[in-house]
Amino acid sequence: GIQVEQSPPDLILQEGANSTLRCNFSDSVNNLQWFHQNPWGQLINLFYIPSGTKQNGRLSATTVATERYSLLYISSSQTTDSGVYFCAVWSNFNKFYFGSGTKLNVKP
Amino acid sequence: GAVVSQHPSRVICKSGTSVKIECRSLDFQATTMFWYRQFPKQSLMLMATSNEGSKATYEQGVEKDKFLINHASLTLSTLTVTSAHPEDSSFYICSAYLAGGPYEQYFGPGTRLTVT
Numbered sequence: 129g130i131q132v133e134q135s136p137p138d139l140i141l142q143e144g145a146n147s148t149l150r151c152n153f154s155d156s157v158n159n160l161q162w163f164h165q166n167p168w169g170q171l172i173n174l175f176y177i178p179s180g181t182k183q184n185g186r187l188s189a190t191t192v193a194t195e196r197y198s199l200l201y202i203s204s205s206q207t208t209d210s211g212v213y214f215c216a217v218w219s220n221f222n223k224f225y226f227g228s229g230t231k232l233n234v235k236p
Numbered sequence: 237g238a239v240v241s242q243h244p245s246r247v248i249c250k251s252g253t254s255v256k257i258e259c260r261s262l263d264f265q266a267t268t269m270f271w272y273r274q275f276p277k278q279s280l281m282l283m284a285t286s287n288e289g290s291k292a293t294y295e296q297g298v299e300k301d302k303f304l305i306n307h308a309s310l311t312l313s314t315l316t317v318t319s320a321h322p323e324d325s326s327f328y329i330c331s332a333y334l335a336g337g338p339y340e341q342y343f344g345p346g347t348r349l350t351v352t
Contacts, residue, residue: 159339169274169327171343173237214279218339224270224331226279 130155130219134227141205141234149200149230151215159218160191162200164211165229171214174200205234238264240332242344249320249351257315257347259330265310266332270341271303274327286313310335320351 131154141147151160162174175182175189177198182189186205191198202209215227239262249255259269267288272280284305285293292305302324304316313332317324329346333339 161341163343169329169346169348171329173340173342176338176340216280216341218341222268222285223282224341225282228279 129223130157130217130225132215132217132225132227134213134215134230136230137228139230139232141232143205143207143234143236145205145234146201146203147205147232149202149213149215149232151198151200151227153196153198153215153217153225155196155219157193157217157219160193160198161216161218162189162198163214163216164209165214166211174213202232205232207234207236210234238332238334238340238342240330240342240344242328242330242347244347245345246348247350249349251321251351252319254316254318255320255349257317257328257330257349259313259315259332259344261311261332261342264332265335266313267310267335269307269313269330269332271305271313271315272329272331274329274346280329283315317349320349322351325349325351 133152135150163171177191179193186203188201212229214229241260243258269286271283283298286305286307288307294300307313331341331343
């Protein structure tokens, strides 16, 4: 299967700071998504981004498929951004592979 | 946007009993749904792929007789945990994508199972 690695595993920020989360994957993929898992366990779709760059408010993401990585940018972080961020990729094997996640804690 | 629901959101059952969890795509058809399991502070682990009208495909190490999956319609898949034991306690999450693609996954809110 495909290996998906996320870094850093843990991140502590002061409110208002910016951050970059990284996702590396070991093989070609057809789809890549970023999720935020809230304290109740719900996975919130952030981006569907197999390639290119997208922005949604304070969040943006870039996937460079040829170099097998994706970045999630969070600007002007807020305490509500806290939680776990997952990267997941869809392969030719018709499976969705998840990274181990980045746990973000934004302090007021 | 596409919405996936799960029911129940939380269930407590006694050891030896069976529990059924439903996963529904509310506003789209899904020929394929996925079932995941998540342990505390860990990532999601794919358990099985549920295909409408055919048998589910289980991941290595997942007991198909313990975790029965039925995908009877284009909007409903069910996971039945049979003869549940405390070690089956976990957070179970389903996902689906629109029939015909793209492969953007939409996740249900999850079901927290506690076996006493």
